Amino acid sequence: MFLVLAVVPACFGRELGIRRIYIKSLIRLFKWGTERLEREGARRNQSIIMATSEDIIEKENSINRLGSLTNCVNEQHKNFELSDVVYLVKSGIEAVIDDEVTKRFRAEELSSWNLLTRTNFHYQFIRDENDNLISSVYGIRLSLLWFAGVVLRYCVLLPLRILVTCFALTWLFVTVFPLTLMADSEFKRKAAYYVNLVAFRIICRGFSAVVDYHDRENMPQSGGICVANHTTTLDVAILMQDRPYAVLGQIHGGFLGWMMRTLSKATKHVWFERSEVRDRMFVSKRIMEHVSDERNFPVLLFPEGTCINNTSVMMFKKGSFEIPTTIYPVAIKYNPWFGDAFWNSSKHSMVQYLLVVMTSWAIVADVWYLPAMKRQPDENAMQFAERVKSVICRRGGLVDCIWDGQLKRMKVKESYLHEKQRELGELFGDDEGVPCAPPKKVRFDLTPSGGETDDEFNQSEQCCSSETDQAERTVLSELENADNVNGLRHRD
């Protein structure tokens, strides 16, 4: 039966190759589809116009939280002049047209169609030989193909995938349970390793994951922390398909909590009570304890704290990097052609998201294991975090973004604005002909005194609490998420 095809290869860590053949056929199909579109267009003397994700403008006046305004606004003169606002105006308009943050929370746009209506491909028009614009009309063959695709995905693949996933979860439980009854031993640990591996391999088959692992000699070892860029909860499955990790999570009550506690007896994860989550020192201590024991699996952390759309890596929270242990960076890049892996938690709930994933063509990803890194004596946690982030970006071909992922839900802190105002105040404050009263410099700093504070596991450095929504509530990313109403409200 189909299940056998899923299970048996998983046990041996081999692939039958069915999924790869499937992917190759899809690629050929997409190429054909694109060529058809272009040929149709050329035949009718039409050129296709569409929105792509390439840059629309070249930014010349960008202001961000780090840069200094003074040398830009006011070049030769020191006193205020009417023309001084022009720099800021252009900067503001550039931000309206294109900014580094809001585009990270929307699915990546494709340059052509992958036969899924859900792809961000609304805006396609054709200009015909009379220079008229018409909405694009796909040829009959392409539409048929699309329809066949719909049938295939919803009626064949979806049920199969749901079946495999349910089976996988049952399998996980069934194979782990005997281990929970055993006492600690070398055998138990080895068994746990393989049981986890097989279970997650089956899970990955549940959404047709085709993953290529690179540089496996750098694979994370026990006694360290693995950090990766975060796109979706499936990141965990994809990584655990290659080797097991210990995850951080919050214990739930009820059946789920019981299940988590039981499974923990076989594989040690790092679970927290709800109350403990707020206590950053405690969290660090627990992780340190876990990491010191060589027999435990490496901890898997996502320092961005939230899901990003896999075009860039946003600010890493420094909490993970303060712990004195080895960091194993991992870069994950999904191929958007076969399905969008990004979980937009404000758009889809978990169930909707899983449904979307299971009705996509496949989830194709590349995983790069990067050489282990340790914090140098002369760098602080933030600098170390930046260093790790840039390594991941370079390897994964992602844009290095300095902004905080929490800006997905929260407003940027006013202190950045006040900082800009302070700079301008200093610039214009020595205006000639003005009496010598020293300018009153007042800092409207919303962060508690002590400068750089909150960016650790849970709190966000760049955001202030306003609307928070509780959409993204997976067990695994809960700790890294700062969108807990209680926690944030009390800070500000």
Added chain:
Amino acid sequence: MGSKASLHLREEEIEAIQQETGFQSNQIIRLFSRFTSLDKEQNGFLTRDDFMRIPELAINPLADRIVDAFFNGGEEHVNFRQFMRTLANFRPSSAKTSEDSPNSRTNKLKFVFSLYDYDSDGMISKKELLQILKLLVGANINQDQLSHIAERTLLESDTNNDRHISFEEFKTVMVRTEIDTKMSVRFLD
């Protein structure tokens, strides 16, 4: 996926916007994509909050005035046409640009002028100057000093001594500023 009529761009609209603003159709489509991505609730229009959600804009001291430029008078919503009209001011201009097109030097200057001119009476008063200065420096310069700076700026520009800066006087002051480059956004094709 929103299926409301206002969320899709019709061909006639693209043509009309092209005529009005001078943007090319691929730029219009691209900017429409941007417009919808800012439109969080998928209403077909943008509110002030939608703009201020952009972090790079929110930390700009002149954010409020820049956002005001998109909204007509006391309105609360900006539709795509108005959005494009405002952005049209920032298209690069050349020697061939006619005076009437939105991206002419005169119209760019008018844009900056209207930033200062809160009550849109065609004149910049000292009070309005003060308001802009306050936006720029916050509380980092005290009221008296700000008043002095505003006074000095007014005296330098107000040639007919009516304690107001008219658009003509404004143009004279800005004659040395390279408005064409400084108020143009570099669009890539």
